[in-house]
Amino acid sequence: MTEIATLRSVVPAVAAPGEDALPHNIEAEQQLLGVILTANEVYDRIASLVRAEHFFDPVHARIFEIAAARIQKNALASPVTLKAFLEDDPGLKELGGPAYLARLAGAAISAYAARDYAQMIYDLAVRRELIALGRDISSKAAKVEVASEPRDQIIEAEQRLYKLGEQGVAERGFQSFLKAVTDAVNVANAAYQRDGGLAGISTGLIDLDKKLGGLHPSDLLILAGRPSMGKTSLATNVAFNIAKAYRRGRLPDGGEGAVEGGVVGFFSLEMSAEQLAARILSEAAEVPSEQIRRGDMTEAEFRRFVEAAKALESCPLYIDDTPALPISQVAARARRLKRTHGLDLLIIDYLQLLKGSSKENRVQEVSEITQGLKAIAKELNIPVIALSQLSRAVESRDDKRPQLSDLRESGSIEQDADVVMFVFREEYYREREKPGDHDLEAMAKWQQIMEQVHGKAEVIIGKQRHGPIGTVELAFEGRFTRFGNLAKPWQNGSEGF
CATH class of the missing domain: 3.40.50.300 (P-loop containing nucleotide triphosphate hydrolases)
Known part of the structure; x- marks a missing residue:
C-alpha cells in the first residue's frame, strides 16, 4: 500500500489547473475486479500482468490487494469474505460501503475478457508512470543544485525509462519442459545449419x-x-x-x-x-x-x-x-x-x-x-x-x-x-632469458627454443560452464598486433591468417 500512496503523491488523481487528466479507465477496473470476485481462478491468468499499484482508483487497488492475498492462500475471495476486511475503509464508504463489492460482482461479464481488461489497466498505468517520470525530470531539471549534475539526471532518467520499458519482459516464471526442449532443439538446429556448426x-x-x-x-x-x-x-x-x-x-x-x-x-x-x-x-x-x-x-x-x-x-x-x-x-x-x-x-x-x-x-x-x-x-x-x-x-x-x-x-x-x-605467450618470457653471446651452447639452445615458440600464443580455457577446458594454440604477429589461426603441420603449409 505504501507504493500506491507514493504513486498517488507523485501523480495527483485530479489534474492541476491547466494540466490534462491522467489516463485511466474506471469501468475496466470494475469489470476485472467483478470477474475476480465471482471466479477466483481468473486471478492466476492475470497475476503476472497486473498488480495493485496499477489500479488508478485507490479503493480498487485495496480491493485487488486483499482479494489477491486471499486467493494466494487458497481462501475464497468474494463480496462476503472481503466485507470484513473493508467495512471500515473510508474510500469504500464513499462508494456505498460493502454493497459496492456486491455491485462489482453483479455487473461482471464473461471471464474470457479478463486478460484484455488487465492489459488495458496495465497499459494505462504505464502511461501514468511516464507522465510522472516526465514531471519528475522537469521538476529536477528546474532545480539548479550543486549536488545534482545534469549528466547524472540524464543517466537516472534513462535508467528509469529503460526499467519501465522492460517491465514484464524478464518475468518469465515457470515454463513447461516441452518448451525448454523445443528451445534447446532450435539452438542445436541453428548451430547445425550455420557454417562451422556454431551455436554462438x-x-x-x-x-x-x-x-x-x-x-x-x-x-x-x-x-x-x-x-x-x-x-x-x-x-x-x-x-x-x-x-x-x-x-x-x-x-x-x-x-x-x-x-x-x-x-x-x-x-x-x-x-x-x-x-x-x-x-x-x-x-x-x-x-x-x-x-x-x-x-x-x-x-x-x-x-x-x-x-x-x-x-x-x-x-x-x-x-x-x-x-x-x-x-x-x-x-x-x-x-x-x-x-x-x-x-x-x-x-x-x-x-x-x-x-x-x-x-x-x-x-x-x-x-x-x-x-x-x-x-x-x-x-x-x-x-x-x-x-x-x-x-x-x-x-x-x-x-x-x-x-x-x-x-x-x-x-x-x-x-x-x-x-x-588466459592469454599466454611463451615467446615474451623466453626473449628475456637470452644468454650472453660468449655462451655459445646456451645461445644455440635458446635459439632452438625461440624457433619453436616464435609467432605462437596460447589461449588457456581455465573454466567453461558449457564445454571442455584446455588450451587453444593461435598464431600471433606482433608487428600488426594480430592473432590468427595457427597452421598445423598436416595442413600442407596453409596460411595461418
Whole structure:
C-alpha cells in the first residue's frame, strides 16, 4: 500500500489547473475486479500482468490487494469474505460501503475478457508512470543544485525509462519442459545449419570457436593475462572479426537481427578510441602499428592503410573510451546502444578500471562489477567479454602459464564468469632469458627454443560452464598486433591468417 500512496503523491488523481487528466479507465477496473470476485481462478491468468499499484482508483487497488492475498492462500475471495476486511475503509464508504463489492460482482461479464481488461489497466498505468517520470525530470531539471549534475539526471532518467520499458519482459516464471526442449532443439538446429556448426557468434578464430562453440548470448567471458600478453589485441581482433562479418537478416523467430557476425560495443577504459582504431587498421592494412604512429609508411603501405580505413567505415563497431566508468553507467550506455544501433557483443577493457559503489572494500567492489557485467549479459541477451589483469604470482613461478588462482582481487571473477580464458605467450618470457653471446651452447639452445615458440600464443580455457577446458594454440604477429589461426603441420603449409 505504501507504493500506491507514493504513486498517488507523485501523480495527483485530479489534474492541476491547466494540466490534462491522467489516463485511466474506471469501468475496466470494475469489470476485472467483478470477474475476480465471482471466479477466483481468473486471478492466476492475470497475476503476472497486473498488480495493485496499477489500479488508478485507490479503493480498487485495496480491493485487488486483499482479494489477491486471499486467493494466494487458497481462501475464497468474494463480496462476503472481503466485507470484513473493508467495512471500515473510508474510500469504500464513499462508494456505498460493502454493497459496492456486491455491485462489482453483479455487473461482471464473461471471464474470457479478463486478460484484455488487465492489459488495458496495465497499459494505462504505464502511461501514468511516464507522465510522472516526465514531471519528475522537469521538476529536477528546474532545480539548479550543486549536488545534482545534469549528466547524472540524464543517466537516472534513462535508467528509469529503460526499467519501465522492460517491465514484464524478464518475468518469465515457470515454463513447461516441452518448451525448454523445443528451445534447446532450435539452438542445436541453428548451430547445425550455420557454417562451422556454431551455436554462438564466431570469433573468426577457428580453433577457439571449436572449443567454445562461439560466443553465446547471456554469457560472461573473462579474458585475463599479465601485461604485454596481448589481451587487448585478442579482444580487438575478435571485435573486428565479428563487426566485419556482420550481416543482417531474418532470424528463426521471425524477427530482424544479425545472422552473421554482429554489432560490437567496446568500452576502452585504458586506450583512447584513436589508439584502438589504429590497432584495428594495423591488422586490416598489414602495416606495423608503430609505423602508423610515426607516419613512417611507404606509398603502397599508406594506400593499403587508406583503403582499409574506407572498408572499415561501415563496420558496426562502437567505441566508448570514457575513463573510470561506474558499472551503472556501463549498463545504461549498453542499453542505449542496443536501443539505437543494436548490440550483439560487449567488450570491456578492462575490468579493474571500472568503478563500483563500494568505496571501502575493493573485493566487494570487484564483486559488484562482475555481478553487474553478468546482469548486463543476461538482461541484453548478449555475450560480454571482460578483460582482467592477473596478479604478480605468475612471475614468481617457473611455469608462467596462468591459473584461476592468479585472478586479481576477488574470487567473484571466477565465480560469476561462464568462461575464464588466459592469454599466454611463451615467446615474451623466453626473449628475456637470452644468454650472453660468449655462451655459445646456451645461445644455440635458446635459439632452438625461440624457433619453436616464435609467432605462437596460447589461449588457456581455465573454466567453461558449457564445454571442455584446455588450451587453444593461435598464431600471433606482433608487428600488426594480430592473432590468427595457427597452421598445423598436416595442413600442407596453409596460411595461418
